[in-house]
Amino acid sequence: MSKKHPIVAVTGSSGAGTTTVKRAFEHIFHRDNISAAVIEGDSFHRYDRATMKAEMTAAAQRGESLSHFGPLANRFDLLEELFREYGETGCGKKRYYIHSDEEARQLNARLGTSLNPGEFTPWEDLPAGTDLLFYEGLHGLVVTEDSNVAQHVDLGVGVVPIVNLEWIQKIHRDNLERGYSAEAIVDTIMRRMPDYIRYITPQFSLTDINFQRVPTVDTSNPFIARDIPTPDESFVIIRFRDPRKLQIDFPYLLSMIHDSFMSRRNSMVVPGGKMGFAMEIILQPIIERMMDARRV
Numbered sequence: 544m545s546k547k548h549p550i551v552a553v554t555g556s557s558g559a560g561t562t563t564v565k566r567a568f569e570h571i572f573h574r575d576n577i578s579a580a581v582i583e584g585d586s587f588h589r590y591d592r593a594t595m596k597a598e599m600t601a602a603a604q605r606g607e608s609l610s611h612f613g614p615l616a617n618r619f620d621l622l623e624e625l626f627r628e629y630g631e632t633g634c635g636k637k638r639y640y641i642h643s644d645e646e647a648r649q650l651n652a653r654l655g656t657s658l659n660p661g662e663f664t665p666w667e668d669l670p671a672g673t674d675l676l677f678y679e680g681l682h683g684l685v686v687t688e689d690s691n692v693a694q695h696v697d698l699g700v701g702v703v704p705i706v707n708l709e710w711i712q713k714i715h716r717d718n719l720e721r722g723y724s725a726e727a728i729v730d731t732i733m734r735r736m737p738d739y740i741r742y743i744t745p746q747f748s749l750t751d752i753n754f755q756r757v758p759t760v761d762t763s764n765p766f767i768a769r770d771i772p773t774p775d776e777s778f779v780i781i782r783f784r785d786p787r788k789l790q791i792d793f794p795y796l797l798s799m800i801h802d803s804f805m806s807r808r809n810s811m812v813v814p815g816g817k818m819g820f821a822m823e824i825i826l827q828p829i830i831e832r833m834m835d836a837r838r839v
Contacts, residue, residue, distance in 0.1 A: 546836045546837060547633070547837055548633040548676070548837075549630075549675045549676070549833045549836075549837070550630060550675065550676045550678065550695055551579075551675055551677050551678070551696075551698045551699075551700070551830075552679075552683025552698070552699050552700070553677075553680075553683060554584075554679075554681065554683035554684055554699065554700070554746050554747075554750065555681075555701060555702035556681060556709065556739060563822070564679075564702050564822055566819070567819055567822035567823045568830075571823060572830075574827070575827070575830065575834065577675065577830070577834065579674065579676070580670060580673040580675070580677065581679075582679070583639065583679060584678065584679060584680010584681045584683070585680060586639055586640050587617055587618050587619070587621055588611060588616060588617055588640060589615070589618055590616060591662050592660070592662070593661060595609075608735075608737060609734075610734055611681065611735070612739050612742055613738035614687050614689070617682065619682065619689070619692060620690055622685075622690070623691065623692045625676075626676070626678075626692060626695035626696065633672075634668070635668075635676075636667065636668055637666070637669055639664045640663055641660050641662055641664065642660060643660055646660070647659055650664055674834060675830075675833065682742070682746070684696055684699045684701075684750060685746060693749045698752075698829060699749060699750040699751050700750060700753075701746065701750035701754070702753075702754050703747050703753055703754070703755045704755060704756040705755065705756070705757055707763070707765040708772065710765040710766070711765045711771055711772070712771055713732070714729075714768075717731075725766070729766060752783055752784070752789070752825070753780075753782045754779055754780075754822065755780045755781075755782070756774075756777050756778070756779050756815060756818065757777060757780060758776055759772075759777060774814075774815035774816045775814070775815060775816045778812050778813070779814075779818045779821065780806065780810060780811075781821065782810045785809075789829055790828070796821075796825065799824055800813050800814075800820065800824075801814075802814050802817075803821075
């Protein structure tokens with residue numbers, strides 16, 4: 544961990560909704576004029592899209608499972624090295640995994656390359672003089688026998704909807720945005736489950752704050768759900784691992800967020816429609832204290 548070059552990691556599995564908390568941080572960075580080096584977790588995958596498909600086929604033929612949740616398909620060593628180097632020097636290297644044609648056009652125009660979706664850009668230096676490193680992806684606090692990414696993180700945030708809601712969100716996203724069939728998405732969920740249990744779930748015991756959305760409608764069979772429960776059909780449970788360390792002022796938060804309440808001494812519940820607002824008023828003072836500590 545580093546006061547001079549802090550690292551913020553937002554972690555959540557595919558379809559969990561990490562984009563919402565990423566947007567909250569973007570608003571905070573903009574309001575406070577904070578320069579962040581942004582890292583996308585997908586950029587530390589081991590294989591590009593075509594190679595990953597070939598490796599998955601080969602693994603299946605061997606009776607093995609390969610998924611983006613586990614270490615065999617990722618470079619946890621490089622992610623840990625980036626976090627360590629940034630914490631010590633404020634420097635490091637990043638690349639991008641290209642998800643879409645639009646991303647490919649933008650990155651090719653900037654880099655002078657001719658890359659396609661599913662490929663990586665070349666490694667490049669992080670911008671100089673950033674205030675913090677912001678990671679968003681699957682493995683911001685991952686710990687394995689060979690790598691310990693979590694030890695370098697100054698603020699860890701988990702985005703963890705209950706698993707049926709997570710599956711509903713993934714099924715709808717992958718079907719509508721990526722064109723996958725329902726059967727292919729279910730196969731992916733089943734193939735990833737061992738790695739999900741071993742490498743994704745344990746991170747949420749290491750995070751400083753977890754945001755868990757819980758629907759108030761029936762999601763008992765996520766594979767036939769016709770739509771995603773709306774924020775107003777949900778509550779969000781916010782769990783603080785150590786409220787005293789983060790200087791959480793619960794009376795203030797309860798007064799600011801209408802219809803919120805405490806469920807345990809370190810957990811509060813807010814209406815789903817207030818999730819983004821709750822994130823911002825909780826996270827902004829924490830980030831501002833981190834910036835103040837840099838100047839000491």
